[in-house]
Amino acid sequence: MTTVENYRFPGVFQIIDKAKSTLATQSIVPGQSVYGEKVLTIEEKGDFRIWNPRRSKLAAAIRKGIREMPIQPGSRVLYLGAASGTTVSHCSDIVGPQGIVYAVEFSARTARGLLQLAESRENIIPIIEDARHPTKYAPFIAGPIDVIYQDIAQPNQARILSDNIKVFGGFGVWGLIAIKARSIDSTAPIDDVYSSEMATLDAQGLEIIENVNLEPLEKDHRFLVCRVTEGRF
DSSP states (O other), X not given: OEEEEEOSSTTOEEEEETTEEEEEXXXXXXXXXXXXXXXXXXXXXXXXXXXXXXTOHHHHHHHTTOSOOOOOTTOEEEEEOOTTSHHHHHHHHHHOTTOEEEEEESOTTTTHHHHHHHHHOTTEEEEESOTTOHHHHGGGOOSOOXXXXXXXXXXXXXXXXXXXXXXXOOTTOEEEEEEEHHHHOSXXXXXXXHHHHHHHHHHTTEXXXXXXXXXXXXXXXXXXXXXXXXXXX
């Protein structure tokens, strides 16, 4: 018998089938499969989309045991590096109709799927722009941001996050970042790359609350949970 239970965070669930469990989010668009993921209909509870931690850094971080998950029902999220919308779609499920996801993607070709996704989900606002220049898309962001999530494969990842927080954030704003070491430096020791990025975040006034190694779900990736704390930004 297949059952669904609340996971450790609001808006995140686990599907249990024959003693095996998988992460899932409850779809705000009944029957919709965004990227080929399985959709299960649980009687009297609705449709749930399987959330594969090998397809999403956020799901990987949850599976690896992060203690803080600031993306919750009603959250206002700025998502940097949205690509075609795989993880964005699950964030959309989590924040629900009362929340919003501003999804920034630089590549117009990659963003085609994101644009199609936004047509069926009113809480996703796609923005085709370069995350390195937050002032360019600031006019499209209405109201305060609770969480800035970043998953970008290029150098200066920590700097990009902090620059966006300076434009859209302030005291209490959360930052989530998947650091892709080999996109920053393909030859330097992995730990040196991580240390450098964390030092940049600290110097910019962000307190690193959690530091999770995503191996073996994601090779050469660390997931950091940060927050702007009083007197540091």
